[in-house]
Amino acid sequence: MTEKRIRVLIAKPGLDGHDRGAKVIARALMDAGMEVIYTGLRQTPEMIAEAALQEDVDVVGLSILSGAHNALVPAIIEKLHSSGLTNIKVFVGGIIPEPDIAGLLDLGVKAVYGPGTDTQTIIADIQHAMQRSSR
Amino acid sequence: MPQIDPIAIRQGDRLALSRALTMIENNAPESRALQSALFPFTGHAHLIGVTGAPGAGKSTLVNQLAMGLRQGKEGQPAPKVAIIAVDPTSPFTGGALLGDRIRMGGLAGDKGIFIRSMASRGVLGGLASHTAAFVTILDSAGFDLIIIETIGAGQAEVGIASLAHTVVVVEAPGMGDDIQAIKAGILEIADIIVVNKADRLGAENTIRALRVMLEMAQGKSGAFDIKGKHGLDALLPTIKEKQKPQPGWIPPIHTTIATEGQGIAPLIEDILRHGEHLAHTGEWQQKEAARLRRDIQALIRNTLLDQWWQKQDENQFEEILADVLQRKYSPLEAVERLL
Numbered sequence: 468m469t470e471k472r473i474r475v476l477i478a479k480p481g482l483d484g485h486d487r488g489a490k491v492i493a494r495a496l497m498d499a500g501m502e503v504i505y506t507g508l509r510q511t512p513e514m515i516a517e518a519a520l521q522e523d524v525d526v527v528g529l530s531i532l533s534g535a536h537n538a539l540v541p542a543i544i545e546k547l548h549s550s551g552l553t554n555i556k557v558f559v560g561g562i563i564p565e566p567d568i569a570g571l572l573d574l575g576v577k578a579v580y581g582p583g584t585d586t587q588t589i590i591a592d593i594q595h596a597m598q599r600s601s602r
Numbered sequence: 603m604p605q606i607d608p609i610a611i612r613q614g615d616r617l618a619l620s621r622a623l624t625m626i627e628n629n630a631p632e633s634r635a636l637q638s639a640l641f642p643f644t645g646h647a648h649l650i651g652v653t654g655a656p657g658a659g660k661s662t663l664v665n666q667l668a669m670g671l672r673q674g675k676e677g678q679p680a681p682k683v684a685i686i687a688v689d690p691t692s693p694f695t696g697g698a699l700l701g702d703r704i705r706m707g708g709l710a711g712d713k714g715i716f717i718r719s720m721a722s723r724g725v726l727g728g729l730a731s732h733t734a735a736f737v738t739i740l741d742s743a744g745f746d747l748i749i750i751e752t753i754g755a756g757q758a759e760v761g762i763a764s765l766a767h768t769v770v771v772v773e774a775p776g777m778g779d780d781i782q783a784i785k786a787g788i789l790e791i792a793d794i795i796v797v798n799k800a801d802r803l804g805a806e807n808t809i810r811a812l813r814v815m816l817e818m819a820q821g822k823s824g825a826f827d828i829k830g831k832h833g834l835d836a837l838l839p840t841i842k843e844k845q846k847p848q849p850g851w852i853p854p855i856h857t858t859i860a861t862e863g864q865g866i867a868p869l870i871e872d873i874l875r876h877g878e879h880l881a882h883t884g885e886w887q888q889k890e891a892a893r894l895r896r897d898i899q900a901l902i903r904n905t906l907l908d909q910w911w912q913k914q915d916e917n918q919f920e921e922i923l924a925d926v927l928q929r930k931y932s933p934l935e936a937v938e939r940l941l
């Protein structure tokens with residue numbers, strides 16, 4: 468009688484000052500039946516990995532508007548792995564220039580979403596990634 | 603799901619701890635053996651319930667409390683603090699937005715702290731049993747204080763608050779929830795009352811109103827004749843327990859500005875003093891006994907129900923249901939046929 472729910476951490480690393488987009492995503496994932504932990508602005512890679520560990524999330528969604536993704540994402544993935552969280556699925560949303568996307572995917576990021584991505588796409592991707600890993 | 607070594611949890615392995623909590627939430631069968639293995643190592647932690655209307659400032663206050671508690675007393679090692687932050691599951695989608703951590707940034711990077719957000723998941727009675735199981739795991743992992751944040755709405759929530767040794771009820775001025783609080787029986791379960799947002803207009807009025815209500819409640823509980831098991835009383839046996847006179851403990855009213863850390867030190871002092879009071883008067887033991895009694899009773903109920911369903915022929919149930927629908931006989935008679 469296992470009753471598993473998908474748990475997602477939505478985090479905003481770096482210094483950008485608003486989190487409207489992150490909140491819209493959080494809300495959409497909740498409406499899709501997921502449990503969404505939201506941690507607020509200005510999270511360091513350490514804080515994100517710590518929250519992911521304590522909350523035992525399946526998915527980490529990073530919202531990055533500041534342009535610092537090439538520094539932040541590797542640092543966060545490194546912290547997740549060194550905390551033993553090697554199975555977590557990482558998604559990135561925000562303003563990511565096209566040439567940088569391949570590099571992020573190479574790091575193990577599942578998908579990168581630009582502004583205006585349909586939330587249904589993100590929901591479907593998360594559900595798909597979870598199904599694949601539970602097999 | 604892979605097995606979790608109880609020894610890893612007792613040795614402070616945070617990943618194992620976190621995974622164990624997930625198992626419990628998911629009702630994974632493996633979690634039962636784990637709880638049983640860890641139970642002998644529990645009974646040490648001071649459980650603190652923090653409850654009150656949405657937006658009263660509970661999370662901000664919990665952040666401050668935990669920071670303050672981590673300072674410890676002079677010459678003693680700093681206590682380890684765990685936080686269980688409960689938020690409601692949407693009854694429509696089954697999803698939840700768990701935002702309490704936003705206010706708990708002050709605790710980041712402290713390995714003596716463990717924060718876990720929990721969705722209520724709407725299972726009847728499930729929330730209370732999951733919370734109790736969380737407490738077992740965290741207690742055995744060596745956390746000295748376990749703070750449980752819940753909104754004080756609904757009976758299940760009040761039930762969780764009364765799981766705690768010390769219940770802190772948080773109010774804020776101008777929220778118009780005073781009457782609400784009384785309705786939910788929340789003042790009756792308070793060991794300590796906090797009027798937060800003391801920087802806001804109307805704080806004085808809230809304090810005055812609470813004083814009056816508290817005096818009324820105390821006066822009433824003496825003369826209150828609680829009869830039988832119906833209505834609220836049957837649902838909330840814990841309130842009855844609370845209404846027994848607590849010798850020497852009158853719930854103090856504190857005022858705080860959680861966002862600025864004001865009023866926190868005296869509040870912490872009273873929380874710890876309440877724990878000592880319980881220990882001295884023997885109430886700690888009584889509460890433990892009452893809690894475990896309820897736990898065991900709930901387990902018996904659930905286990906019997908599960909066993910019965912496993913043996914029950916589903917078709918027969920549907921047939922009898924159809925008969926009841928046609929008013930051939932009553933639900934009571936249906937049960938007689940089924941059992």
Ligand SMILES: Nc1nc2c(ncn2[C@@H]2O[C@H](COP(=O)(O)OP(=O)(O)OP(=O)(O)O)[C@@H](O)[C@H]2O)c(=O)[nH]1
Binds near residue numbers: 659661663753801802
């Ligand atoms: N002015 C003022 N604002 C406060 C105080 N304490 C908390 N707040 C603010 O009140 C809002 C709600 O605070 P939270 O700590 O999230 O309240 P909560 O009771 O945990 O809310 P829920 O978990 O949603 O029920 C936030 O914007 C806080 O910054 C205070 O003492 N004074």
Ligand SMILES: [Mg+2]
Binds near residue numbers: 751
């Ligand atoms: Mg809160």
